[in-house]
Amino acid sequence: MTEVDRARIDSLNVPAWYIATPTFDILYANQAASALFPWAVPASSSARRPTNMIEQFMVDPRAVDTVTNWEDVVHRMVAVFRVYAPGVIATDRILEIVETCSANLKFSHLWHTELDQDAGSHDHIIVRDQRTGQHSDWTMDAYHSARNSRPHELIILTPGLAPAPTM
Secondary structure: OOHHHHHOOOOOOOOOOEEEEEOOEEEEEEEEHHHHHOOHHHHHHOOOOEEEEHHHHHOOOOHHHHOOOHHHHHHHHHHHHHOOOOEEOOOHHHHHHHHHHOOOOOEEEEEEEEOOOOHHHEEEEEOOOOOOOOOEEEEEEEEEOOOOOEEEEEEEEEOOOOOOOOO
16 A cells, blocks of 8 residues: 555545455545544554454444444445455455354354345445434445556445435
8 A cells, every 4th residue: 555545545535445355454544434433444553464344344333333234234245255255365364254253143144145136225324423323324335446556445435315215
């Protein structure tokens, strides 16, 4: 991660992270992300391993308190991890993430269940501000650099309206 990468994300006034894909290890979070999601920030330089977004969603109770549609959001991450990690990520690291997440009894269901047909609903995230208690709707998007030399993905939350119900 370069200084330009950090400056780019720090210039945003919405929550944003750089994550390693497909592990969902958190590499960097901007101030807006750190303030709204203090449980989803990078590990300290002395940590044994990186903070993992999926693990944080599964084991940190603040995730459920903050993200009111928690199950939809984490199910999408688990599904992406389950499909894309094998063969790319070391088996030991996959097992480490699965073991940590298994502390949450809902993990087995999320791991063994396909996403529903309305995958678009998984881009919608409803956030409860822990300071004010107010709810806000966001759209979660992931962006890859056109440069292959950047092995990370930019996750941005954009303020928005709740998705229209599907018929």
